[in-house]
Amino acid sequence: MVAAMAGDHSVRGSTLTLREVSHRFNFEGQPLPVLDRISLQVGRGEFVAILGPSGCGKSTLLRLVAGLDTPTAGALLTEGREIEAPDPSRVVVFQDPTLYPWRTVWSNVALGLEARGLLRTHRERIEDALRLVGLTGFANAYPHQLSGGMAQRAALARALVNDPTLLILDEPLGQLDSLTRIAMQTELVSLWQRSSFTALLVTHDVEEALLLAGRVIVLSDRPARIKAEVVNSQPYPRHRGNPHFVKLRREVFEHLGLEDAW
Amino acid sequence: MSSVIDEVPRPSEKSGFGFFESSATRSLIGGLSVAVAWSIVAALTAFWPDKPESDWVYTGGFAIACGALALALALAAFAGVRFVAFQRLQRVAPWLFALGLFLAAWEAVTAKLGLLPLPFFPPPQAIVEVVIDDWGRLAEGIFASARLLATGYFLGAALGFVTGVAIGWSRLAGYWIHPVLRFIGPLPATAWLPLAFFVFPSSFSASIFLIALATGFPVTVLTWSGVACVKSAYYDIARTLGATQRFLVLKVAIPAAMPHVFVGLFMGLGNSFAVLVVAEMLGVKAGLGWYLQWAQGWAAYANMYAALLLMAFLCSGLITLLFRFRDRLLSWQKGLVRW
Known part of the structure; x- marks a missing residue:
């Protein structure tokens, strides 16, 4: 974001490599395999969507990428270094905005800077981030005073203020009404284009994946395996009615085993 | 309508x-x-x-x-x-x-x-008489009670808060402190009274210990449960944003636990009043509790009513003060809970 503001439009997102990543949970004493040898290569500034049926382990994958959990087997690397712990360069936007109710919007957005002791020197970034998501007038509001869409925008600002090189989006629009959702999808694309971070989006919405991402990774049922990869090189803004878009959507539904639905 | x-x-x-x-x-x-x-x-x-x-x-x-x-x-x-x-x-x-x-x-x-x-x-004018004629002793009593209560309460609340956060946060602290708390906590603080007056060098310090104990238990338990109830998503968010352990405790766990902490503070305040009066009646030679006892000894019932009235003002005033403090600190809860 700062790079974009400084007029430097070169791609500065980070790379992400998943090498044979497998993960198991311990469920009532039984090992429950969730991820099965997932390998993936995401390039600098790419927008990749991970699509799969609910409960297939998409969110687990994102927690591994964020460094919140460590995989049972395999390795995750960013810029060639192994991911071992959370890092503010890889920020997650969760399905639930999870703003702290005791903080105003402004201090919620300030969270990352405050945690790293950068609040005093980088204060102006908060205003910039609020402007970027269109919440300038709501700096002093408390989270319970915001609508669902505004809260999710505040959560986005809280992520962007840290100038992430990898933005991890865990169904960030899942709880929004359909109109707000469409508006936010457009905003997400333009934010990504302006700030040039690498984006990893988890969703179970086929259209959303195809509208936003350049590449859609389709996962199988649990334990999740990569089933297919669909590339969408259409320019933005994309239109749902475009024949090529419709064709890609059909293709993705076929990979999900839902071809009869269309 | x-x-x-x-x-x-x-x-x-x-x-x-x-x-x-x-x-x-x-x-x-x-x-x-x-x-x-x-x-x-x-x-x-x-x-x-x-x-x-x-x-x-x-x-x-x-x-x-x-x-x-x-x-x-x-x-x-x-x-x-x-x-x-x-x-x-x-x-x-x-x-x-x-x-x-x-x-x-x-x-x-x-x-x-x-x-x-x-x-x-006695008729109302007898109580007016006591307040006017004996105001010096009453004022001394109020001052002594307030001093004892404030010292014991703040000590107990502070220790209880720190202990509660420690149990809620650290597994090791929980392992060692939790059983002690379970065993000793439910014991009424007044049960320690004979022992406390014998062990402590002065009845004042013994009473502070008792009041702190009575305050500390509910504050500890509720702070602990408050910290334990914090949504793990709050920690995930802060961790991905680069928070240290210290930040997680001070800026996530404690603010999120504050509504619980205040319930503990209110319960502790109620407990502390009871222990204060008992301690003053049985050991400390000052304060409104002692005045009550002394007035009864002289069959000066008007004095007792006056002291009771003042005590009621003192206690309800302190509760009101604590409410004001909570309203200020937790104003973000307005609109989230029935206020």
């Missing part, structure tokens, strides 16, 4: 009752009836002679004070017609009215008719 009805012009307004329906008029009538009630207290005290052979020194003074209050209330009622600020008195007017009636009845059955046995039921 009433607001909808109010918008419809009612026939009563045309028939001249509209005069009684403006809030200023209602406030005036309410205020004046309160003034009348207090004038009755004043008149009854002044003109109905006390029962023969009684020597209540302040009967006249009490009558004058009630009369002055009645006058002030009447003036406030008239001021309410012009100034909205005085109309707020309207809210407490029913209570002031009832209080006046209660005082009048009390005055009648004690000083005037002598229906209740003395010295157990």
Whole structure:
């Protein structure tokens, strides 16, 4: 974001490599395999969507990428270094905005800077981030005073203020009404284009994946395996009615085993 | 519902009752009836002679004070017609009215008719007498009680808070402190009384220990449960944003736990009052609890009532203060919970 503001439009997102990543949970004493040898290569500034049926382990994958959990087997690397712990360069936007109710919007957005002791020197970034998501007038509001869409925008600002090189989006629009959702999808694309971070989006919405991402990774049922990869090189803004878009959507539904639905 | 009805012009307004329906008029009538009630207290005290052979020194003074209050209330009622600020008195007017009636009845059955046995039921002027004649000792008592309570309460609350956070956060602290808490916590603090007065060098320090113990237990348990209840998503968010352990405790766990902590602080305050009075009655030679005990020894029941009244003011005042503090600190909860 700062790079974009400084007029430097070169791609500065980070790379992400998943090498044979497998993960198991311990469920009532039984090992429950969730991820099965997932390998993936995401390039600098790419927008990749991970699509799969609910409960297939998409969110687990994102927690591994964020460094919140460590995989049972395999390795995750960013810029060639192994991911071992959370890092503010890889920020997650969760399905639930999870703003702290005791903080105003402004201090919620300030969270990352405050945690790293950068609040005093980088204060102006908060205003910039609020402007970027269109919440300038709501700096002093408390989270319970915001609508669902505004809260999710505040959560986005809280992520962007840290100038992430990898933005991890865990169904960030899942709880929004359909109109707000469409508006936010457009905003997400333009934010990504302006700030040039690498984006990893988890969703179970086929259209959303195809509208936003350049590449859609389709996962199988649990334990999740990569089933297919669909590339969408259409320019933005994309239109749902475009024949090529419709064709890609059909293709993705076929990979999900839902071809009869269309 | 009433607001909808109010918008419809009612026939009563045309028939001249509209005069009684403006809030200023209602406030005036309410205020004046309160003034009348207090004038009755004043008149009854002044003109109905006390029962023969009684020597209540302040009967006249009490009558004058009630009369002055009645006058002030009447003036406030008239001021309410012009100034909205005085109309707020309207809210407490029913209570002031009832209080006046209660005082009048009390005055009648004690000083005037002598229906209740003395010295157990003194008339109101006897309590006024105590407050005026013995104010030095009462003030000393208030000061001593407040000092003891404040020291013990703050100590207990602070230690309880720190312990609660430690148990909630650290597995090791939980392992060692939790069983002790489970075993000793439910014991009433007063059970330690004989031991405390024997072990501690002074009854003052022993009482501080007891009050701190009574305060500390609920504060510890509720702080702990508050910290334990914090959503793990709050920690995930902070961790991905680069938070250190210290930040997670100070800026995530503690603020999120504050609503629970305040429940503990309220419970602790209630407990501390009980222990304070018991400690003062049994060991400490100062304070309102001691004054109560001392007054009973001399069969000075008016003094006891005065001390009880002051104690009630002290305790309810402190509870109110704690509410104010909570409202300030947790104002973000407005709109989230029923406030």
